[in-house]
Amino acid sequence: MNSIISLNDISYSYDKKPVLQHVNFELPKGAFVGLLGPNGGGKTTLIKIILGMARPDQGTVTLFNKPINEFKDWNKIGFVSQKSNSFNKGFPATVYEVVSTGLTSKVGYFKFFKQKDKEKILSAIDAVGMSEYTNQNIGNLSGGQQQRIFIARALVSEPELIILDEPTVGIDSENVQRFYELLHDLNKHNGITLLLVTHDTGTMTKYATDIVCLNRTLHFHGKPEEYARLTEKEMSKLYGHPVNIVSHDH
Ligand code: ADP
Numbered sequence: 001m002n003s004i005i006s007l008n009d010i011s012y013s014y015d016k017k018p019v020l021q022h023v024n025f026e027l028p029k030g031a032f033v034g035l036l037g038p039n040g041g042g043k044t045t046l047i048k049i050i051l052g053m054a055r056p057d058q059g060t061v062t063l064f065n066k067p068i069n070e071f072k073d074w075n076k077i078g079f080v081s082q083k084s085n086s087f088n089k090g091f092p093a094t095v096y097e098v099v100s101t102g103l104t105s106k107v108g109y110f111k112f113f114k115q116k117d118k119e120k121i122l123s124a125i126d127a128v129g130m131s132e133y134t135n136q137n138i139g140n141l142s143g144g145q146q147q148r149i150f151i152a153r154a155l156v157s158e159p160e161l162i163i164l165d166e167p168t169v170g171i172d173s174e175n176v177q178r179f180y181e182l183l184h185d186l187n188k189h190n191g192i193t194l195l196l197v198t199h200d201t202g203t204m205t206k207y208a209t210d211i212v213c214l215n216r217t218l219h220f221h222g223k224p225e226e227y228a229r230l231t232e233k234e235m236s237k238l239y240g241h242p243v244n245i246v247s248h249d250h
Pocket of ligand 1: 014019037038039040041042043044045046
């Protein structure tokens with residue numbers, strides 16, 4: 001079985017409000033999947049379920065072929081959220097220090113880093129092309145640069161899968177493009193599986209291996225070319241309402 005994540009018949013409600021219903025999804029190893037859908041469609045909730053932060057009312061979650069309640073290798077999964085990208089100017093931490101926090105789950109807080117850990121931290125910073133900023137204050141970097149650092153923080157524990165929830169919100173379009181190039185590179189050359197929640201539909205159809213659309217349940221799972229060929233009518237059927245809810249890049 002080559003799925004890293006397997007969701008079987010997942011349903012979830014907040015109080016009595018159903019948010020996810022009968023979601024089935026397989027994330028193949030090596031894929032770069034774009035998770036699209038209208039606001040409120042349940043994308044973040046689904047990510048929370050995958051990360052074990054919410055328990056589904058129904059259905060099963062399997063991670064790396066283990067039922068989620070038996071899964072222990074959380075260092076195999078990196079997570080980068082939209083809110084990562086929010087250090088203000090005065091924040092007193094260097095790029096090196098921020099990236100090093102990606103290792104604390106392994107070494108424990110306040111422990112000294114061994115030489116091997118230092119090398120891992122530097123190589124993660126290098127992998128995102130930010131070596132020259134290693135000793136700079138994180139708060140002085142742009143949103144796009146900060147987001148690269150959060151990728152480095154996720155990379156430092158050598159994950160097999162990175163989940164990103166709207167990582168490009170607030171980043172200017174040129175840097176969004178560079179950010180996608182970086183993700184593409186990590187996927188293609190480092191073999192890291194990626195699951196990315198995004199509204200960057202146009203860019204995503206260029207880089208993703210698969211596109212998934214979620215609006216309470218999965219309405220589409222296919223190749224970007226198939227997604228790009230959907231007509232407006234099919235699209236509005238997919239989303240349950242007119243398509244302009246999802247912004248397309250032109
Ligand atoms: P998306 O990420 O696709 O925008 P979400 O998973 O954030 O969707 O939200 C799905 C629905 O669940 C929305 O209607 C939202 O208002 C609701 N919701 C999200 N979080 C909570 C919460 N903590 N309590 C109650 N309702 C919530």
